[in-house]
Amino acid sequence: HHDLTEDHVLEGVIAYGAAFFAIWWAWMNFTWFATSFDTDDWLYRVLTFVQMGGVLTFAAGLGDFYDGDYGLAILGYVVMRVAMVAQWVRAGHGSAELRSTAYTYAGGVAAVQVLWLVLLVVPESVRPALFGVLVLAEIAVPVVAERRGTTPWHPHHITERYGLFTLILLGESLLGSSNAIIEALDGHADLAPLIAIAVLTLAVTCSLWWIYFWPPHHEAIGSLGQSLRYGYVHYFVFAAAGALSAGIEVEIDALTDHSKLSDMAATFTVSVPVAIFVLGIWWIAIRDNADRVVNVVVPVGALLVLADPVIPVPVTLTAVILVVVVTVLVVRGPVSRSGRQEHAQG
Structure with a gap:
């Protein structure tokens, strides 16, 4: 969030997007592989440990990465991916039916x-x-490989993993709320804005959790095309969840006069990630399991949070809108596709 605080918005967003791609892509590839070929034997575990080493190396290089030195971060990323190559070779050796896919x-x-x-x-x-x-080349590999033979996956297992990753990222936002309270307890002169931002961002984070877990995600990956859409669009959902925690920190810096951003720009660092998160989940999981009311309220609500900067108290409008969206979701539960078709015919 330091780039945002220093008003280096474009540079910060690009660097964050690139770094998060590496994290998300390595995680997603391993997740889908594991649901298909998790043997849980000693070599599988050792290769997983190698990937963990790559993660640690990548994390150690992130500081330099943001400064334009890619060396250590890319080395860590390559270690993660080379271990994945070994896993695919093993899968190809052990499965005659999917050998071509695995070797691809x-x-x-x-x-x-x-x-x-x-x-x-x-x-x-x-x-x-x-x-x-190279980013395009990475995301093209599964598209090409799966055309040689579709790997099996367990919808509930996959979506459970996505849900757990979402919880981790939203937990970072709760940490941001906690930091606001810590700032207040440390003797900041104006306590009210910090307490308000802590309460409001807690409401926002809880609402995003509710929205994410409202639809039956396992029904969103019934085919290869749906699975690719679900997986790839989640980059924006996950990145937005991670960016929200940075946005909360930026808001705290703005409230404590430690930011070069204007108050309006600081509020956008929260409202834009929220809008992207909600629109992304609506597109890949909610809209096919919702009635007309929900399919209007959710995307419209996501767009309306972008008007938050006009409110004097940051994040107020976002919190109110998301609570309204959640209330609608509570009243109007998910509907099956067949049920929605029958409702439309009636």
Whole structure:
């Protein structure tokens, strides 16, 4: 959140988006692989430990990454992905039916990792464009591989993992609320705004939790196309959840006169992630399991939170709108697709 606080908004957003892609992509690939080929034997566990080492290396390099030095972060990312290559090779060796799919995954992932290492030695002026190309190459690998044979997955297992990751990210927002209270207890002169932001952001975080877990997520991944949409759109959902915690910290800095951002811009650091989160979940999981009322209230509510900066007390409008959205969801529960069709015909 420091880039935002220093009014380096564009640089901060780009760096965050790039760093979060690495975290999300490595996690998502492992999650889908695990639901298909989790043997839980000694080698599977060792390769998982290697991936953990890659995670730690990547985390250690994030500070330099934000300063433009990609070396350590990319090395950690490649370690994570090379371990995944080994997992796919094992899967291909053990499954004749899905051998072509598994080896396509292994070859595709391995080839892209070589290019990530090449990124470290090309001229700096070329790196941003090559970075974008490599991101596209990464997300293209599953699309190509799955056309050679669809790997099996367990809808409930997959969506449970997505839900757990969401809880972790929303927990960071609760930490932001806690920090507001800590600032107040540390003797800040004006306690009321800090207490207010703590209460309001708690309401926002709880509402987002309710909205996320309202629909039956397992029904959103019935086909390969649906699964790809569910998985890829979750990048924006997860990134927004993570950015919300940064936005709360920015709001605290603004309230304590430690930010170069205007009050309006600081409020946008909360309302924009909230809008993206709600719209993303509505698109991939809610709209196909909701009636007309819900399918109007949720997206409209997501857009209305963008008007929050016009309210003198930050996050007030966002909290009120989300509570209204949750109230509608409580009153009008999820409906099955067949039920919605019968309602439309009636």
